[in-house]
Amino acid sequence: xxVLVTVKEVAEAADDFEISGTEIEEGYLEYDLNEWDDYAIxxxxxxSEERDDVETVGVTIGPERSEETIRMALAKGLDRAVxxxxxxxxxxxxxxxxxxxxxxxxxVEQEEPDLILSGVQANDDxxxxxxxxxxxxxxxxxxxxxxxxxxxxxxxxxxxRRELEGGVEELTEVxxxxxxxxxxxxxxxxxxxxxxxxxxxxxxxxxxxxxxxxLGEDAVEGALDLTRMYEPVSESDAEIFEGDPGETAGELAExxxxxxxxxx
Amino acid sequence: xxxxxxxxxxxxxxxxxxxxxxxxxxxxxxxxxDGELHVAVIGGDVESFADKLDRDGVDVVHTxxxxxxxxxxxxxxxxxxxxxxxxxxxxxxxxxxNGLDYAPAVANGLSIPLVTDAVALEYEDGLEVTRxxxxxxxxxxxxxxxxxxxxxxxxxxxxxxxxxxxxxxxPFEFDLDESAVGSRVTGFEEVGExxxxxxxxxxxxxxxxxxxxxxxxxIVEALAxxxxxxxxxxxxxxxxxxxxxxxxxxxxxKVVTPEVYIAVGISGAVQHVAGMKGAKTIVxxxxxxxAPIFDIxxxxxxxxxxxVVPELTEQFx
Ligand SMILES: Cc1cc2nc3c(=O)[nH]c(=O)nc-3n(C[C@H](O)[C@H](O)[C@H](O)COP(=O)(O)OP(=O)(O)OC[C@H]3O[C@@H](n4cnc5c(N)ncnc54)[C@H](O)[C@@H]3O)c2cc1C
Numbered sequence: 238x239x240v241l242v243t244v245k246e247v248a249e250a251a252d253d254f255e256i257s258g259t260e261i262e263e264g265y266l267e268y269d270l271n272e273w274d275d276y277a278i279x280x281x282x283x284x285s286e287e288r289d290d291v292e293t294v295g296v297t298i299g300p301e302r303s304e305e306t307i308r309m310a311l312a313k314g315l316d317r318a319v320x321x322x323x324x325x326x327x328x329x330x331x332x333x334x335x336x337x338x339x340x341x342x343x344x345v346e347q348e349e350p351d352l353i354l355s356g357v358q359a360n361d362d363x364x365x366x367x368x369x370x371x372x373x374x375x376x377x378x379x380x381x382x383x384x385x386x387x388x389x390x391x392x393x394x395x396x397x398r399r400e401l402e403g404g405v406e407e408l409t410e411v412x413x414x415x416x417x418x419x420x421x422x423x424x425x426x427x428x429x430x431x432x433x434x435x436x437x438x439x440x441x442x443x444x445x446x447x448x449x450x451x452l453g454e455d456a457v458e459g460a461l462d463l464t465r466m467y468e469p470v471s472e473s474d475a476e477i478f479e480g481d482p483g484e485t486a487g488e489l490a491e492x493x494x495x496x497x498x499x500x501x
Numbered sequence: 502x503x504x505x506x507x508x509x510x511x512x513x514x515x516x517x518x519x520x521x522x523x524x525x526x527x528x529x530x531x532x533x534x535d536g537e538l539h540v541a542v543i544g545g546d547v548e549s550f551a552d553k554l555d556r557d558g559v560d561v562v563h564t565x566x567x568x569x570x571x572x573x574x575x576x577x578x579x580x581x582x583x584x585x586x587x588x589x590x591x592x593x594x595x596x597x598x599n600g601l602d603y604a605p606a607v608a609n610g611l612s613i614p615l616v617t618d619a620v621a622l623e624y625e626d627g628l629e630v631t632r633x634x635x636x637x638x639x640x641x642x643x644x645x646x647x648x649x650x651x652x653x654x655x656x657x658x659x660x661x662x663x664x665x666x667x668x669x670x671x672p673f674e675f676d677l678d679e680s681a682v683g684s685r686v687t688g689f690e691e692v693g694e695x696x697x698x699x700x701x702x703x704x705x706x707x708x709x710x711x712x713x714x715x716x717x718x719x720i721v722e723a724l725a726x727x728x729x730x731x732x733x734x735x736x737x738x739x740x741x742x743x744x745x746x747x748x749x750x751x752x753x754x755k756v757v758t759p760e761v762y763i764a765v766g767i768s769g770a771v772q773h774v775a776g777m778k779g780a781k782t783i784v785x786x787x788x789x790x791x792a793p794i795f796d797i798x799x800x801x802x803x804x805x806x807x808x809v810v811p812e813l814t815e816q817f818x
Contacts, residue, residue: 362634363617363618366604369602369609370608370609373605378684381598402752405513407571410685411684463642466639477801485802486815493728498728499729
């Protein structure tokens with residue numbers, strides 16, 4: 238069986254940062270593997286370790302820089318990787334959900350996976366929608382926010398647990414092929430081993446543009462425009478204690494004691 | 502006339518609170534569009550749900566009597582059919598776990614844009630949605646260049662509509678394509694019961710990813726001991742298996758309302774805040790002065806927890 242994992246490199250903003258236009262200035266950003274995708278990768282790798290007929294492929298939509306991240310996914314054990322990018326994609330300031338679904342659909346048509354794993358959300362834009370949109374685009378089944386998955390022996394059904402709000406979990410059977418969006422905590426993502434990292438360096442990353450995917454530029458033209466980005470005005474009236482740790486802790490202790498904390 | 506279609510959320514026989522917030526957001530948008538607010542409730546005891554959803558500003562409640570619980574295939578088909586029937590300009594749903602399990606599919610199926618997790622909406626010549634990015638560190642506005650669209654709204658951002666209304670109640674029937682139903686809910690499980698109930702505690706010391714390693718938990722345990730407080734945590738600490746699930750505060754964990762909540766090395770992501778914003782006094786200790794937790798804190802220390810926490814423990818020993 239073949240498992241496709243969608244992998245995104247996400248940007249994280251430094252503690253202090255500056256915004257120019259509708260972007261955080263480059264110098265204040267650090268790039269990393271999306272947290273939710275890390276768990277999706279681990280789930281795929283564990284599946285390939287449990288069985289001997291599983292191929293795992295990572296697909297990312299991202300600029301050249303994101304190869305560092307996709308190599309991380311390879312180092313953790315994915316067999317191969319595809320990266321989708323070209324100038325027309327780069328010109329979009331906000332690639333909308335459907336555009337991503339169309340790009341990923343084209344990769345799915347090439348790869349014909351039996352199972353697609355995706356993260357619940359990306360922690361930079363936190364749209365939380367790509368996996369489910371992709372499933373619909375493909376006309377296959379899906380489940381969102383999955384924190385346990387087991388495939389039946391004949392691989393026709395995925396038994397999943399979906400994590401709802403308030404500590405309630407839903408048990409659901411999903412017909413395969415399917416797209417599952419993976420929640421953190423489903424497993425324990427491994428660190429890439431040195432050997433894995435070395436091996437990943439020599440693995441090929443297949444780069445494809447719109448033309449390779451037989452898509453026109455209109456495939457990535459979305460209806461969403463990012464028009465403003467700003468630091469939210471804090472409505473906080475928090476009293477911030479200043480000074481060295483001894484002083485701030487002392488002041489906080491006074492406040493807590495006034496509130497009767499620790500008074501026994 | 503334009504119509505806004507708001508799709509209510511319910512679970513195990515109860516409408517979820519965010520459904521009533523959705524009515525407020527829906528009414529505001531309908532006003533901007535000079536249109537009607539239609540509400541759909543799909544599955545469960547639709548009659549009694551419809552009665553509760555008949556609140557001020559709602560024009561029509563459509564009841565779709567299909568199944569007991571949420572099934573995304575049923576929701577997708579029902580919402581698409583209803584949207585066609587009333588020619589909806591906008592579809593609104595909660596940005597809940599179930600919302601995220603069908604909204605992207607509906608938007609994709611109808612080829613309309615989707616914007617998730619909205620914290621504000623405005624419609625003048627077109628729709629403008631306010632949402633957050635980078636873990637709530639920035640707010641953005643997104644303009645939607647389309648005649649029809651789907652938006653999911655964040656809970657807690659709009660007040661709930663409380664007053665009763667005089668909506669017409671209309672059962673909506675459509676031909677469910679059973680062959681397109683490819684998933685089946687087989688049950689529910691409650692998780693996270695165990696030795697302590699953090700929702701009973703008066704004082705919580707809650708620890709987040711800032712703690713870095715399991716071994717470091719000692720220093721917050723010492724603080725909790727000294728304060729006679731209960732230890733709680735944000736999700737990553739629980740995901741890592743450093744504390745059991747019944748200690749997790751937040752959307753998928755527990756909702757807590759202690760007298761004092763001390764958030765140590767917790768950024769204040771929306772899903773965390775959902776579980777603790779009702780605390781009477783909130784204290785945050787975090788190195789990042791821009792961490793969203795400070796927006797809801799009453800007292801804060803912008804410093805390294807490894808320096809501050811032992812000092813604080815000392816004060817109480
Ligand atoms: C569907 C869904 C449900 C979720 N449910 C929950 C939930 O129930 N509960 C929950 O908590 N999360 C939940 N999350 C996850 C949530 O989005 C965040 O990822 C999580 O809350 C982040 O936890 P954190 O604040 O501990 O970590 P981070 O966001 O990584 O923050 C760590 C903080 O520690 C600070 N820090 C680092 N080092 C130090 C130091 N030495 N001293 C002081 N401060 C330091 C940093 O500045 C940062 O602000 C959910 C997510 C999804 C998608």
